[in-house]
Amino acid sequence: MRSVGSTLEEFERDLISNLYYQRGTTLESASGSDGYHTLALTVRDRLIERYARTAAAHYEANPRFVYYLSAEYLLGRQLRQNLLYTDTEKLARPIAAQLGTSIEELERYDVEPGLGNGGLGRLAACLLDSMATLDIPAVGYGIRYEFGIFKQGFRDGAQVERPDDWTFYGNPWEFPAPDDRQKVGFYGATAPALDDPSGLRRQWSPGEIVRGEPSHMLVPGYGTQTVNIVRLWRARASRESFDLSRFGAGQYKEAVEDITRAENISKVLYPDDSTEQGRELRLKQQYFLVACSLRDIIRRYRLRNDGWDAFPAKVVVQLNDTHPVMAVVELMRLLVDEYRVDWDRAWSITRRTFNYTCHTLLPEALETWPVALLERLLPRHMELIYSINYFFLQEVEATFPGDGDRLRRLSIISEDGERRVRMAHLAVVASSAVNGVAELHTRLLTETTLRDFAELWPQKFHNVTNGVTPRRFVRMANPRLSELITTTTGSQRWITDLDQLDALAGKADDREFLDRWRAVKRANKVDLAALVEQSTGVVMDPDSLCDVMIKRFHEYKRQHLKLLHVITLFNRLREDPDLDVVPRTVLFGGKAAPGYHAMKLLIRLVNAVAEAVNTDPVVSRHLKVVLQPDYNVSRALVIIPAADLSEQISLAGKEASGTGNMKLALNGAVTIGTLDGANIEIRDRVGAENFFLFGLDAQQAEEQRRHHNPRAYYETDPDLRAAIDAIANGVFAKGDRTLFAPVVDAMLGRDEYLALADYRAYMECQERVERAWRDQDAWARMSVLNAARCGFFSSDRTVRDYCDLIWRVDPVRVTG
Ligand code: AZC
Ligand code: PLP
CATH class of the missing domain: 3.40.50.2000 (Glycogen Phosphorylase B;)
Structure with a gap:
């Protein structure tokens, strides 16, 4: 059996060999796709040997x-993962450069x-x-x-x-x-x-x-x-x-x-x-x-x-x-x-x-x-x-x-x-x-x-x-943070023993450490801004609060509650251009099932609100709204490391667990959320003071449901009324009052997931978020403590x- 080696020379020899004998081409005529496939095969060769040994060990045992x-x-x-797991990035990188390309360039072909x-x-x-x-x-x-x-x-x-x-x-x-x-x-x-x-x-x-x-x-x-x-x-x-x-x-x-x-x-x-x-x-x-x-x-x-x-x-x-x-x-x-x-x-x-x-x-x-x-x-x-x-x-x-x-x-x-x-x-x-x-x-x-x-x-x-793998969702997603964790904890052990993150808690009051923590977050936000601008044209300020809600569009997850918050900010800023709000970028990401008409209409409304916000000369100075198209795992790896605020606002008792919530907290986002799913366990671990809690709990939601009257909230809360009226009056549909009428009807009719009942608590909680953000040291401290105390949410622990x-x-x- 041909054996693969671990030196630069051997890696290069195998690359060339795969290019000739597997792709059937030559260095001179190889396309970008040939380059990608050749690298993939060469990395794969390293895994096959391990696989063969695994199969033999399993047969034996x-x-x-x-x-x-x-x-x-x-x-x-798979490419970047397998480069990491075979520790061959250090070999592939210089060879790619020598051949006039790069791993990043080749990764574009990795589907x-x-x-x-x-x-x-x-x-x-x-x-x-x-x-x-x-x-x-x-x-x-x-x-x-x-x-x-x-x-x-x-x-x-x-x-x-x-x-x-x-x-x-x-x-x-x-x-x-x-x-x-x-x-x-x-x-x-x-x-x-x-x-x-x-x-x-x-x-x-x-x-x-x-x-x-x-x-x-x-x-x-x-x-x-x-x-x-x-x-x-x-x-x-x-x-x-x-x-x-x-x-x-x-x-x-x-x-x-x-x-x-x-x-x-x-x-x-x-x-x-x-x-x-x-x-x-x-x-x-x-x-x-x-x-x-x-x-x-x-x-x-x-x-x-x-x-x-x-x-x-x-x-x-x-x-x-x-x-x-x-x-x-x-x-x-x-x-x-x-x-x-x-x-x-x-x-x-x-x-x-x-x-x-x-x-x-x-x-x-x-x-x-x-x-x-x-x-x-x-x-x-x-x-x-x-x-x-x-x-x-x-x-x-x-x-x-x-x-x-x-x-x-x-x-x-x-x-x-x-x-x-x-x-x-x-x-x-x-x-x-x-x-x-x-x-x-x-x-x-x-x-x-x-x-x-x-x-x-x-x-x-x-x-x-549930848990999430720290390999993909910290080490690969967030190399800058990984580096900082490794230097702070003194080794890379945290990658397979996530409880090691606990050591970061000891640094939560160290000014110099907090500066480095913030620098990591900011650099990640610059990367995200590049993705956002390239895919939507929206220019995002990396110093704004990066507020993300990334998950499938579903009524129980309540993207519409988040949207009511956005529209409320929009209304307030239009009324008072000098209003003192913290600059914020609200980023949505997620797909709606093709037959799920209510959620497809909501997507349309999110885009319409984004358009209105981003093109308003006054509002857009303080607020940007983005619906990142085609949210998937690859995009998650760019968005999650850049997030400051993690929106986990499902109606309590409806989200079985959530795993996005864990990924975001591990990357230093602070959660605003309800007592639902694993949010509860996240809050228990990071501490109530480092978590923005609002809304009905599961039992209260059950009770509320029995006599819920959404109109009463609409009629008594002027901000809520103004937000819903803006949708109803066609503010986001060039005056067309019919387009988004079903969204309004769903809210004022049944309001199945009690968004109106939680609206006021959510607005007040967002105000607490703003106050907290104004103290950047205190915010960074919360961010550190979120990551430090979420080692429990490693999928290694789940598997154990x-x-x-x-x-x-x-x-x-x-x-x-
Ligand atoms: C999801 C749950 O909605 C979510 O709360 C949980 O974190 C996740 O499973 C993993 O347990 N359920 C689904 O995605 N369900 C389907 C059918 O896709
Ligand atoms: N979709 C993708 C692409 C994800 O990476 C994840 C988890 O991180 C989810 C959906 C699940 O998100 P949530 O737990 O917020 O529903």
């Missing part, structure tokens, strides 16, 4: 593996794989990173969507979605593994298995067979030799699908019909954030993912193990939300129908194998599928669900005899209206452990959404507060919690 099943991964760009929507997909990527870093044997499974999350642009301020053709130029980070392809069935019919007296085993003859072809991307650990993988499935038609005779007869469209239908399964990521979309294709995607992945898990298990008794000891499957929950039914089908394991044993194996993470509290985000659809698409699975439910309800009946209401509430099948399968119920019934993603979320889950289950099986429920509470896996060290 035959350990318990974590299999993470997720419909989404927001991995972010972000946008295989996720938002928080849930990015969390999956952070957990993979931390598992590899902690030497946990793990494989992530997902779907290789041909088109990832859409690219967002604006036309007349309105969101336009362009397809994300992310693999158009090829993906150097990916290894196809066609030999590990799997077959997946859909539709068809079932029949009794003649030799099974119990009637529980049956035979399924699918009506359609699709192939799943995997490829994997490498998931290196930082500061260790472990390289895990994430395996992504793409749907292919089976070979017989191409109808040669039709093609010969000139029926081109018909000849490829079956191919198209099959390959559509992995065509697009549903750009739909936490609202259920009752589409057959989406259910097909979900089953496709789990059917392929389970077969692959069994293949891997069987490399070193026989029989089924050891299965739960060697395999732990974590279900990332309900999207992959059909996996539990599929494992039952494989065990009972195909491997002839008897029902009770199969069920015991299944229950000990799976665990489920819930990421929401919104009832509309809890997936359910119509029984009729399942009966058609996955007839055998529907039968199995009936049986699982039957035995489960017997168990409930034994614990709570005669409680018919409870049976109805707990049943996997909901009978109100159209019969539907409740995927969260199926997940809880079939899992050993169920977890929420922040303390409040877990508590509310057990008190509300999953209360009956928590009463039945209290020991099943755990909290695992999963290991201790749920997975019970041991690391396997890979030697160098």
Whole structure:
């Protein structure tokens, strides 16, 4: 085997070799894209050796593996990460310069794989990173969507979605593994298995067979030799699908019909954030993912193990939300129908194998599928669900005899209206452990959404507060801050032991240190200003307060509350040009699901308000408003290090956790937020005096909802009224009073997320922010303490919690 070296000469030799033999070109004729691919391949070579050693160590140890099943991964760009993890930037940089280019230049060709929507997909990527870093044997499974999350642009301020053709130029980070392809069935019919007296085993003859072809991307650990993988499935038609005779007869469209239908399964990521979309294709995607992945898990298990008794000891499957929950039914089908394991044993194996993470509290985000659809698409699975439910309800009946209401509430099948399968119920019934993603979320889950289950099986429920990887979100995002942390703490240990940040707290009163801290922030703001100007034309003052709200556009997250604040500032400045306000840049970033009309209209309004603010000669001296287009992981890495103020203003009780809040705090932004999700834990750690708290808490919000009268707030609060009137009167629509009328109606009608109830508290809190900002030393101190005390929010800690509470896996060290 050719071995890669670690010297400059060896790196250069490999680069040239990859340029010739992999790209098939020469130095003289290489394009920028050739340069990028060549560098990527050369860095990748360094990871492959580690991967091979990891695979060998895992084979040898035959350990318990974590299999993470997720419909989404927001991995972010790979080049800079892999340069860091292989410590080859110092080699690549001088060679690139010598060849007349630079890493920054080549990175422009590095495409972000946008295989996720938002928080849930990015969390999956952070957990993979931390598992590899902690030497946990793990494989992530997902779907290789041909088109990832859409690219967002604006036309007349309105969101336009362009397809994300992310693999158009090829993906150097990916290894196809066609030999590990799997077959997946859909539709068809079932029949009794003649030799099974119990009637529980049956035979399924699918009506359609699709192939799943995997490829994997490498998931290196930082500061260790472990390289895990994430395996992504793409749907292919089976070979017989191409109808040669039709093609010969000139029926081109018909000849490829079956191919198209099959390959559509992995065509697009549903750009739909936490609202259920009752589409057959989406259910097909979900089953496709789990059917392929389970077969692959069994293949891997069987490399070193026989029989089924050891299965739960060697395999732990974590279900990332309900999207992959059909996996539990599929494992039952494989065990009972195909491997002839008897029902009770199969069920015991299944229950000990799976665990489920819930990421929401919104009832509309809890997936359910119509029984009729399942009966058609996955007839055998529907039968199995009936049986699982039957035995489960017997168990409930034994614990709570005669409680018919409870049976109805707990049943996997909901009978109100159209019969539907409740995927969260199926997940809880079939899992050993169920977890929420922040303390409040877990508590509310057990008190509300999953209360009956928590009463039945209290020991099943755990909290695992989310975390974020310090590698990508501090070390890579913020090299300046990283340098300062390293010199202050005396080593780079903080990158894998984030509690080391604690040492910064001791410097919070050191003037010289605070000056350096501020200089880092300012330089990052200059970088952000360059991005903002280049993408929007807006000139941002790096000395203004950088106030950011970056996240998916969703009503519960309340971008409209932030906008009411902006409009209030606009109104006040127009009324009194000499008003003494602190200069501020408000930066929004985020996409709205293409079918989410209310949020698309709000995006349009944000852009319209930005236009009005930025072009007003008086207002724009104090205030700028930007909606950064196409917010994604790469843009997050520029925005987060520059933020002074982190907006986490969801209605309390609605945001399961949030992870953007953690990233911003770790980079020295001070949070203005409600008592929601992980905000509570952030505040507990950084201290109430270093956090701008406002608004109703979850319980007050519940009460408020019962008698909420938005009009009363509108009528009694002149600032609020002026802000809403400005929208209603067409101030941001060239006098057109109809365009944004639905926004006004939503606020004055139901005000579903109580923005009007929290408005006054939010305005007053923003005034506290202004006062605090005027004392720049005090602000810098708050900023330092936020970073210093947020080490807890490393995803390394999250993974350790999963290991201790749920997975019970041991690391396997890979030697160098
Ligand atoms: C999100 C939650 O909304 C967010 O609060 C949490 O931090 C994140 O998961 C990770 O746990 N949920 C989603 O993104 N959900 C979907 C379906 O995309
Ligand atoms: N989208 C992207 C691109 C992210 O990087 C993140 C997390 O940092 C999110 C969405 C989630 O943001 P939030 O936790 O604020 O919802």
